[in-house]
Amino acid sequence: MSTRRETVRQALTGCTGFRSAQDLYADLRAGGSKIGLTTVYRALQALSDSGEVDVLRTDDGEAVYRACDSEAHHHHLVCRKCSTAVEIEGPAVEEWAAEVGARHGFTGVTHTVEVFGTCAECARS
Amino acid sequence: MSTRRETVRQALTGCTGFRSAQDLYADLRAGGSKIGLTTVYRALQALSDSGEVDVLRTDDGEAVYRACDSEAHHHHLVCRKCSTAVEIEGPAVEEWAAEVGARHGFTGVTHTVEVFGTCAECARS
DNA sequence: CCCCTTTTTGACAATCATTTTCATTTTCTC
DNA sequence: GAGAAAATGAAAATGATTGTCAAAAAGGGG
Numbered sequence: 001m002s003t004r005r006e007t008v009r010q011a012l013t014g015c016t017g018f019r020s021a022q023d024l025y026a027d028l029r030a031g032g033s034k035i036g037l038t039t040v041y042r043a044l045q046a047l048s049d050s051g052e053v054d055v056l057r058t059d060d061g062e063a064v065y066r067a068c069d070s071e072a073h074h075h076h077l078v079c080r081k082c083s084t085a086v087e088i089e090g091p092a093v094e095e096w097a098a099e100v101g102a103r104h105g106f107t108g109v110t111h112t113v114e115v116f117g118t119c120a121e122c123a124r125s
Numbered sequence: 126m127s128t129r130r131e132t133v134r135q136a137l138t139g140c141t142g143f144r145s146a147q148d149l150y151a152d153l154r155a156g157g158s159k160i161g162l163t164t165v166y167r168a169l170q171a172l173s174d175s176g177e178v179d180v181l182r183t184d185d186g187e188a189v190y191r192a193c194d195s196e197a198h199h200h201h202l203v204c205r206k207c208s209t210a211v212e213i214e215g216p217a218v219e220e221w222a223a224e225v226g227a228r229h230g231f232t233g234v235t236h237t238v239e240v241f242g243t244c245a246e247c248a249r250s
Numbered sequence: 251c252c253c254c255t256t257t258t259t260g261a262c263a264a265t266c267a268t269t270t271t272c273a274t275t276t277t278c279t280c
Numbered sequence: 281g282a283g284a285a286a287a288t289g290a291a292a293a294t295g296a297t298t299g300t301c302a303a304a305a306a307g308g309g310g
Contacts, residue, residue: 003277004288020267022266022268034289035288035289036289038270038290038291039287039288041267042269057182061186062267063267063268077225086229090225093215096215101202101240104211104213106202106245107243108242109242110241111238112241113218113236115222115235116236116237117231120230120232123230128258129258146296147295147296159260164258164260166297167298186296187295187296188297252310253309254308254309255309256306256308257304257306258303261303264300265297266295266296266297266298267295267296269294270294271293272289273289273290274289275286276288277285278284278285278286279282280281
């Protein structure tokens with residue numbers, strides 16, 4: 001329950017899209033905070049470890065985070081331009097993944113599923 | 126049709142799983158090749174640009190490559206331990222992704238889907 | 251074959267996100 | 281309030297990936 005971690009969590013909660021550690025650090029500094037970059041990284045690490053935020057990797061390997069509404073397992077529909085994300089569910093996909101894994105004799109099957117596109121907002125401009 | 130690119134392609138074709146640029150470089154050097162690391166990166170870049178190899182990112186952001194049999198759109202069932210991969214298909218997933226994107230007003234919808242687990246081979250040991 | 255242009259190559263330096271280190275500050279507990 | 285434990289942040293270290301640039305290889309006429 002550190003103050004800094006809470007600061008980072010709130011900064012992230014105020015965003016609709018995925019943000020990188022560097023982004024959040026810049027946001028916080030711009031907002032007057034004296035937080036250090038290392039602390040932002042540590043906070044995000046802790047938050048994602050505890051499952052409070054979701055992480056994914058951009059095409060160029062950068063980690064981006066999001067504070068989602070749902071605590072349950074879900075996926076994302078992410079805008080390629082503004083990175084805004086919508087939480088989505090796909091029961092059929094869950095089953096398919098588990099089934100395909102089992103069929104090939106794999107155990108402890110998990111999956112990553114993300115959908116990308118250009119949101120209506122960005123398509124306009 | 127450079128010799129080096131062909132060398133890298135073949136090295137990758139001989140693998141069943143996903144391999145990083147660093148891995149391939151080490152393999153090639155161990156096999157007596159005098160290839161440079163930069164060239165391995167360039168070859169992989171070109172091969173993935175032309176769609177001849179598939180790329181994905183490990184949890185820690187490293188890019189890993191695979192020369193797949195299928196040239197068509199497909200996904201992978203990847204072993205968490207040995208990185209061996211099986212090419213899989215999921216028509217239902219394709220449709221679901223497209224539908225979910227459209228429903229939220231997104232255009233140019235694409236998706237990434239990977240399934241992970243421990244293969245039968247690795248589960249044994 | 252030889253000369254010249256174009257492409258490819260590779261050693262090395264530069265980037266950039268992320269992690270480590272370590273000394274300082276803050277928070278907790280008694 | 282004192283002392284131990286956890287959190288913080290500045291700066292250095294790491295590690296994958298990319299940029300630079302000069303040398304080497306490949307083509308293509310003549």
